[in-house]
Amino acid sequence: MKIGIDASRNRSGGAMAHIIGILTEIEILPPEINEVHIWSYKVLLDKLPDHIWLIKHSVTDLEKSLFHQLFWQFKHLATEAKKLHIDILLNTDAGTISRFHPSVTMSRDMLSYEKGEINRFGFGFVRLRLFLLRYVQNYSLTKSEGAIFLTKYAAKVIQGYCGSLVNFAIIPHGISKVFRIETNSGKWDKADNEPVRCIYISNVDLYKHQWNVLRAINCLKLKGYNLTILFVGGGIGLAQKLFEKEIQSKDSNKKIATQMEYIKHGDIPVLLKKSDIFIFASSCENMPNTLLEGMAAGLPIACSDRGPMPEILKDGGIYFNPEKPDSIADAIESIIDNESIRLNIAKKAKELSYQYSWSRCARETFNYLIKIHEITNCH
Numbered sequence: 001m002k003i004g005i006d007a008s009r010n011r012s013g014g015a016m017a018h019i020i021g022i023l024t025e026i027e028i029l030p031p032e033i034n035e036v037h038i039w040s041y042k043v044l045l046d047k048l049p050d051h052i053w054l055i056k057h058s059v060t061d062l063e064k065s066l067f068h069q070l071f072w073q074f075k076h077l078a079t080e081a082k083k084l085h086i087d088i089l090l091n092t093d094a095g096t097i098s099r100f101h102p103s104v105t106m107s108r109d110m111l112s113y114e115k116g117e118i119n120r121f122g123f124g125f126v127r128l129r130l131f132l133l134r135y136v137q138n139y140s141l142t143k144s145e146g147a148i149f150l151t152k153y154a155a156k157v158i159q160g161y162c163g164s165l166v167n168f169a170i171i172p173h174g175i176s177k178v179f180r181i182e183t184n185s186g187k188w189d190k191a192d193n194e195p196v197r198c199i200y201i202s203n204v205d206l207y208k209h210q211w212n213v214l215r216a217i218n219c220l221k222l223k224g225y226n227l228t229i230l231f232v233g234g235g236i237g238l239a240q241k242l243f244e245k246e247i248q249s250k251d252s253n254k255k256i257a258t259q260m261e262y263i264k265h266g267d268i269p270v271l272l273k274k275s276d277i278f279i280f281a282s283s284c285e286n287m288p289n290t291l292l293e294g295m296a297a298g299l300p301i302a303c304s305d306r307g308p309m310p311e312i313l314k315d316g317g318i319y320f321n322p323e324k325p326d327s328i329a330d331a332i333e334s335i336i337d338n339e340s341i342r343l344n345i346a347k348k349a350k351e352l353s354y355q356y357s358w359s360r361c362a363r364e365t366f367n368y369l370i371k372i373h374e375i376t377n378c379h
Contacts, residue, residue, distance in 0.1 A: 001032050001034065001035075001036045001085050001088070001090075001370065001373060002033075002036075002037065002084065002085055002086050002090035003033055003035070003036045003086070003087065003088060003090065003366070003369055004021070004036075004037045004038075004039070004081045004084070004086035004088070004089040004090065004094065004100070005017075005036065005037065005038040005089070005091060005293040006013040006020050006037070006039055006073070006077060006089060006091050006093075006098055007039065007040040007092050007094075008040055008041070008059065008062050008069055008073055008077070009040055009046060009069060009071065009093050009095070009328065010040065010044060010092055010093065010132075010317075011267055011277060012117060013289075014108070014173070014287070014289045014341060015092065015108065016044055016081060017173070017176065017265070017289065018173055018361075019038075019040075019048070019092065020047050020048060020171070020359055021038075021174050021176065021225070021358030021361065021362075022045075022050070022143055022255055022330060022361050022362035022365060023038075023048050023051070023054060023362070024049050024358070025177075025358035025359045025362060026051065026358075026359060026362035026363070027303075027363070028357050029051075030055055030366050030367060030370060031191065031355070031375040032370050033051055033053070033366060034053060034296070035055060035095045036051075036053055036054050036055070036056070037055045037081075037084055037086060038054065038056055039057045039062075039077065039080070040056070040057075040058070040059070040062065041058070041059070041062040042058050042063065044211075045058055056078065056129060057080070059072060060244075062078075062218045067112055068153075068319070068351055069142060070097060072378065073096060073098050074095055074097045074099065076099070077098045077099075077100060077364075077372065078099045078100040079365040080102045080149075082100070082109045082229040085260040086100070086178065087102075087370050087373055088102045088103065088104065088372060088373045088376070089101075089102070089103040089104070090103070090104050090365070090369060091103055091104065091106060091144065091265055092106050092108075093106065093108065093109075093132055093141065093210050094106065094107045094109060094140050094141055095109070095136050095139040095140070096283050097130050097136065097140070097141050097204075099233065101144075101145065101147060102126070102144075102145040102146075102373065103139050103144045103146075103285060104140055104145065104147065104148060104155045104368065104369055104372055105144040105145060105147050105148070106145060106147075106150075107137065107148065107149050107150070107154060107158055107286065108132065108139060108150060108286050108287065109133065109272060110154060110157070110158075110201065110284055110285060110286035110307070111130060111207070111284055111324065111353065112130040112133045112134035112309070113157055113160075113161055114136065114215065114284045115155065116142075117165070117207050117283065117284045118130050118131070120206040120207060121206065122300065123147070125170060127315040130242050137158075137162070137202065137244060138161060138162035141158070141162050141165065142162055142163065142165070145375070146165040146167040146168065146169070146368065146372035146373035146375075147165050147166065147167070147168040147169075147310055147363070147370075147374050148168070148169050148170075148368065148370075149168060149169070149170050149171075149358070149360045150170070150171065150172050150173060150286050150287035150308075151170065151172060151286065151311055151312070152170055152308070152311055153207070153307060153308035153311050154286045154287070154308060157168055157257065162255055167197070167354035167372060169205070169364070169368045170354075171361060171364045172287060172356055172359075172361065173287050173289055173292070173313075173356065173361060174356050174357045174358030174359070174360060175289075175292045175293060175295075175353060175356050175357065175358075176265075176358070177344045178266060178269050179269055179272070179292075179293040179296040179297055180296050180297075180353075181269050181272065181273060181297050181298075181306075181322065182298070183272060183273055183275070183297050183298050183299055184272075184276065185298045185299070185300075185343065185346045185347065185350070186276075186299070186300040186335075186339070186342035186343045187343065188276055188340060190226065193226075194226070195226045195227050195228045196225070196226065196227040196228075196273060196277060196336055197227070197228055197229075197230070197275050197276045197277070198217065198228065198229040198230070198275065198276065198277045198278075198279055198332065199229070199232065199237070199271060199275040199277070199278055200229065200230070200231045200232070200278075200279040200280070200281060201232040201233060201268060201271075201289055201290050201294075202214055202232075202280075202281075202282060202361075203235055203242050204231070204236075204243050204304050205235060205236025205239045206233065206238065206239045206341065207282060207283045207347075208239070208281060208282050208283075209281045209282070209283065209304075209322045209323065210231055210235075210239075210243045210246075211242045211243050211245075211246040212225040212322060212323060212324070212325045212328060213229070213231075213279055213281050213282065213325075213328055214229070214243070214246045214250060214256075214257055215246065215250065215325035216325040216326070216327075216328035216329035217229050217257065217329075217375040218250040218256060219261045219325060219326070219329045220225045220329050220332060220336075221256060223332070223333075225336060227256075227332075227336070228254065228255075228256055229255070229257050229258075229279070230257075230258050230259075230260065230271065230275070231243075231257060231259040231260070231262070232256065232259075232263055232271060233259075234259075234262055234270070235262030236353075243259075247259075248339055248378075249342045256343055259344070268293065268323075272293070272294070272297040272299065275295075275299060275355060276299070276300075277299065277300055277301075277302060277332060277335055277336075277342075278297070278299040278300070278301045278302070279301075279302050279303075280293035280294065280301065280302075280303045280309065280331070281303075281304050281322040281327075281328065282302055282304055282306070282307070282309075282322065283306040283307065284306065284307060285306075285307045285308060285309065285323045287308065287312075288289070288307075288308065288309055288312060291303065291312060291313060292312065292356055294349070294354075295316060295349040295352060296315065296350065296353040297350075298339075298346050298347070299346060299349075300317075300318075300343075300345050300347060301313065301316065301317035301318070301346075301347075302317065302318050302319075302320060302328065302331040302332050302335060303318070303319055303331075304319070304320065304321075304323060305319040305321060305322075309371075312352075313349060313352070314348070314352060315345070315348055315353075316345050316346075316348035316349030316350075316352050317345050318331040318332075318334055318335055318341070318345065318351060319331065319348075320371075324340060332371060337363040
């Protein structure tokens, strides 16, 4: 078999980590497969290993605008794949407009499907884009011979819009080994002058609720708790304005909160080692990769109760309503005040994280591609 992978639009950190992870940490290629061809842009291809069975195709149009990327995907990808006698193509983004068959399409976007989340963006280009994206994703998922969802939650919600799919698999992402680090795991006895150090890693967006987290932290400060918070990730537009307004209102001297707008993904473990509590306040996720990284680090976690978060974290954290600062504050307070709770959830979260490896993800992904190829040939 010859497998094709369309990674032409894998631009986000999670999308890049997925491709790098499965092709780097794959333990052994299934014997049914003798070649894997991948199409992408140079930066991503340069990060991939040089396996003898992995053939990289660098495409000039993928270095250009989104229009050029989409045109190449629609007009040229199928032709190139057919010339190479590709047996099945993995579309790593459900927004694909590729015409190659047979194919398996991966769903990694949730924002256009989650009830109430689109409404946060008001009436404008972003809202229109999300509706169009939902239409394209529904079309690609239903027209593909197989589909991959990252969580059970995502599979249920998305099929509520696109209809029940005959063939699909749930294959969660993995965690980079660099995040399996040793932290204090909740074992701390803070002196009066040493703050509890919280960390929230995510881009600032309307469904990430950074301003609510800051309100919660400020509420705890007013109750006498000594704590600080580091927000890792920049933002633009209304969400960043709301966040900055909250900082000016509650922490104009910047004694409580710090925002780091950009940091390399590989540098995040250094920050996690210096942290005491991991906070994850998103209300919309397909696969919460950042949460997985906090779990792997073994930190006590205060987590949003929305989406697939309870499916992933299970009983390894304290949950809160991300839209209610009081709820966030209560979760953090219970972690600070109760040593047995924080030690227990930190231990459970780390144990749960071992279910998520890129080698497991690679094995399940390639085996599913083989399965769909066999089903297609039978028909």
